[in-house]
Amino acid sequence: EPEVTQTPSHQVTQMGQEVILRCVPISNHLYFYWYRQILGQKVEFLVSFYNNEISEKSEIFDDQFSVERPDGSNFTLKIRSTKLEDSAMYFCASRQGEFTDTQYFGPGTRLTVL
Amino acid sequence: DAKTTQPPSMDCAEGRAANLPCNHSTISGNEYVYWYRQIHSQGPQYIIHGLKNNETNEMASLIITEDRKSSTLILPHATLRDTAVYYCIVRPNQAGTALIFGKGTTLSVSS
Numbered sequence: 001e002p003e004v005t006q007t008p009s010h011q012v013t014q015m016g017q018e019v020i021l022r023c024v025p026i027s028n029h030l031y032f033y034w035y036r037q038i039l040g041q042k043v044e045f046l047v048s049f050y051n052n053e054i055s056e057k058s059e060i061f062d063d064q065f066s067v068e069r070p071d072g073s074n075f076t077l078k079i080r081s082t083k084l085e086d087s088a089m090y091f092c093a094s095r096q097g098e099f100t101d102t103q104y105f106g107p108g109t110r111l112t113v114l
Numbered sequence: 115d116a117k118t119t120q121p122p123s124m125d126c127a128e129g130r131a132a133n134l135p136c137n138h139s140t141i142s143g144n145e146y147v148y149w150y151r152q153i154h155s156q157g158p159q160y161i162i163h164g165l166k167n168n169e170t171n172e173m174a175s176l177i178i179t180e181d182r183k184s185s186t187l188i189l190p191h192a193t194l195r196d197t198a199v200y201y202c203i204v205r206p207n208q209a210g211t212a213l214i215f216g217k218g219t220t221l222s223v224s225s
Binding site for chain 1: 146148152155156157158159160163201207211212213214215216217
């Protein structure tokens with residue numbers, strides 16, 4: 001069964017550094033998402049992406065965040081200048097199309113900011 | 115904020131049916147009821163969804179009341195691997211719409 005994959009599984013960085021989290025969505029999917037989950041808290045929506053542009057974003061997704069689909073397979077989340085509070089699990093998800101609604105999630109990247 | 119209310123925790127004996135309730139009294143006519151679960155810190159896993167009819171798949175059954183103000187997820191024969199946080203989410207069937215997760219129900223299955 002096709003799966004969403006994410007790399008790396010764990011990323012440790014220093015405060016102020018840039019990080020790029022990578023996702024490979026399911027191949028025939030058209031809608032892509034990033035969510036995050038701070039330890040012990042709820043899963044929170046960050047951004048959705050379709051047709052090479054952001055379709056929706058939350059208030060968490062401020063100017064330090066950006067997303068990109070650099071080629072036909074990868075979907076990335078960049079955090080420009082990491083803060084301690086960015087430490088969380090980051091989940092990528094994808095959805096096939098407009099009339100099929102299930103979002104499939106990847107295993108997540110654990111980001112630790114020191 | 116999430117538009118659903120779920121009990122924070124439930125217990126179930128292995129092999130028995132687990133019935134997880136969800137209240138969504140303000141659900142709109144175009145909103146579906148979705149269930150996802152999260153095992154430990156893994157990515158959320160889709161289980162099932164429905165609009166107004168009862169639904170069944172290989173994982174679970176979803177029973178939606180006639181007024182659509184509440185629903186029940188049924189795991190017919192719970193196993194230890196079903197121990198997880200279960201999320202009931204209402205959302206319109208529109209592309210790009212974010213999933214808004216609440217705190218969910220922590221289901222503990224024990225032998």
